């Protein structure tokens with residue numbers, strides 16, 4: 001344990017060019033002592049807009065094969081995230097900072113620094129600054145112990161830069177010195193057809209032969225480090241996944257319910273993040289709740305689906321960590337009986353039924369008072385409003401009738 005804390009982390013770095021015949025992918029390896037933690041083979045084009053005296057200019061520069069692992073790279077540990085810092089040219093660098101949960105690792109931060117005084121790359125630049133651009137919304141994520149593979153071009157947009165990655169194979173948090181043979185294939189590499197997704201219930205093979213009804217709600221809980229329950233959830237869950245079916249040779253849309261009695265829950269809680277990982281056979285679904293301590297509100301911030309169904313050509317992995325659903329107040333639970341559709345990506349959404357969840361501030365294994373979702377409030381309010389309107393109408397008719405009677409009565413008297 002203490003060995004990890006020692007600052008004597010030596011990083012062995014080397015770049016090998018032309019690892020594969022394809023293009024000029026550059027190979028990077030970050031090591032801590034003898035153990036490799038990050039290995040990446042990647043190609044990238046940077047499209048950069050920079051100021052010139054009469055406006056702006058845009059150049060496209062490839063990641064050169066001379067790029068090397070820079071000294072800012074590290075295997076992390078003790079609160080430091082692993083990072084690959086690829087340095088090239090006259091003071092340019094590409095940084096990938098990784099993070100992980102029980103299931104996945106991902107590029108948490110992606111940054112590009114470029115030195116505008118490099119006139120070979122930035123001719124006529126009116127600035128000599130070193131510009132750094134960071135994004136924390138890269139789509140690069142993969143299952144732990146698998147290699148992330150994305151041979152197709154994918155674009156990451158930063159403010160004044162578009163980075164096009166292609167021919168990428170990489171792995172972080174490696175358990176051996178070689179890239180895992182198991183791969184997580186990015187969605188751009190997934191085989192697709194132009195045929196519109198169709199549901200063919202009779203012929204859809206596993207996991208579900210017929211479109212299921214509403215899912216049964218399951219009860220799930222997580223025990224925190226101090227031995228008490230820190231997250232409580234009761235919800236019915238239905239996956240709506242579009243994928244390429246091996247048996248049908250086409251893209252299919254599949255609706256699958258999570259069966260509570262076949263689903264196991266695990267996870268962890270800390271002061272501002274709680275993760276619930278549900279596993280049903282070859283399906284893993286993880287929920288990340290985040291607490292905003294300024295507002296004392298929590299929300300579902302990320303969902304990850306990973307699946308290895310036999311009908312898939314490559315294992316499926318879909319995640320979105322910029323969600324904002326199921327919002328509640330710290331100390332309260334969140335409740336929503338109305339069905340909700342949580343959009344995760346174009347090929348996956350999660351339908352939730354009868355949700356009752358509390359990811360933070362659980363006391364004595366009990367739900368706190370419930371924050372009821374607005375849809376439920378509306379569905380309660382509508383009958384009340386309709387009822388009130390009807391009652392109002394009855395009163396108006398009655399008054400009109402009484403006034404009418406009195407008028408006609410008075411009429412008789414004057415005659």
Ligand SMILES: *[C@@H]1O[C@H](CO)[C@@H](O)[C@H](O)[C@H]1NC(C)=O
Pocket residue numbers: 033034
């Ligand atoms: C690295 O490996 C060599 C030989 O395999 C061994 O002698 C050395 O102690 C190892 N170093 C570390 C830090 O594990």
Ligand SMILES: *[C@@H]1O[C@H](CO)[C@@H](O)[C@H](O)[C@H]1NC(C)=O
Pocket residue numbers: 044045060062153164165166
């Ligand atoms: C990258 O840039 C090179 C040269 O500028 C170009 O030939 C190649 O098509 C680009 N690749 C991608 C995936 O954009």
Ligand SMILES: *[C@@H]1O[C@H](CO)[C@@H](O)[C@H](O)[C@H]1NC(C)=O
Pocket residue numbers: 054055
């Ligand atoms: C800026 O100047 C360069 C060279 O002097 C010229 O090629 C370019 O067209 C000019 N751009 C604009 C927007 O005027």
Ligand SMILES: *[C@@H]1O[C@H](CO)[C@@H](O)[C@H](O)[C@H]1NC(C)=O
Pocket residue numbers: 081097098099108109134136
């Ligand atoms: C990513 O960058 C942001 C701001 O640049 C920083 O606050 C955050 O801690 C970084 N995350 C990681 C995992 O390094």
Ligand SMILES: *[C@@H]1O[C@H](CO)[C@@H](O)[C@H](O)[C@H]1NC(C)=O
Pocket residue numbers: 102103144145175
């Ligand atoms: C990854 O592999 C290591 C070593 O083989 C193992 O300890 C770890 O549990 C694995 N992690 C996952 C998520 O499979």
Ligand SMILES: *[C@@H]1O[C@H](CO)[C@@H](O)[C@H](O)[C@H]1NC(C)=O
Pocket residue numbers: 047048049058157160161162
């Ligand atoms: C990045 O891509 C967007 C959309 O394709 C384009 O509008 C923008 O000009 C590009 N920016 C740069 C710096 O290439």
Ligand SMILES: *[C@@H]1O[C@H](CO)[C@@H](O)[C@H](O)[C@H]1NC(C)=O
Pocket residue numbers: 224226228230361
């Ligand atoms: C356990 O930790 C939670 C916060 O994570 C706290 O609210 C609770 O009081 C703790 N319980 C005990 C028995 O220490």
Ligand SMILES: *[C@@H]1O[C@H](CO)[C@@H](O)[C@H](O)[C@H]1NC(C)=O
Pocket residue numbers: 240253255346347349351
């Ligand atoms: C599944 O998602 C598709 C869009 O991706 C949508 O058209 C369809 O209605 C959804 N089905 C269910 C049962 O949610």
Ligand SMILES: *[C@@H]1O[C@H](CO)[C@@H](O)[C@H](O)[C@H]1NC(C)=O
Pocket residue numbers: 247248249
């Ligand atoms: C799917 O395609 C493969 C090869 O392209 C073929 O052998 C197989 O019979 C096809 N299956 C179906 C159900 O069409």
Ligand SMILES: *[C@@H]1O[C@H](CO)[C@@H](O)[C@H](O)[C@H]1NC(C)=O
Pocket residue numbers: 216259261262
């Ligand atoms: C699981 O639940 C379903 C329906 O809720 C039930 O039909 C089935 O028997 C249950 N299976 C087990 C192993 O309890």
Ligand SMILES: *[C@@H]1O[C@H](CO)[C@@H](O)[C@H](O)[C@H]1NC(C)=O
Pocket residue numbers: 292293294295
């Ligand atoms: C917390 O919420 C406030 C107000 O919505 C927002 O400005 C702030 O960025 C949030 N903080 C975090 C860490 O998300």
Ligand SMILES: *[C@@H]1O[C@H](CO)[C@@H](O)[C@H](O)[C@H]1NC(C)=O
Pocket residue numbers: 320321322323324343344345346
């Ligand atoms: C992630 O979810 C947000 C909110 O639902 C959505 O706007 C965004 O497009 C999603 N990202 C992807 C890659 O689908």
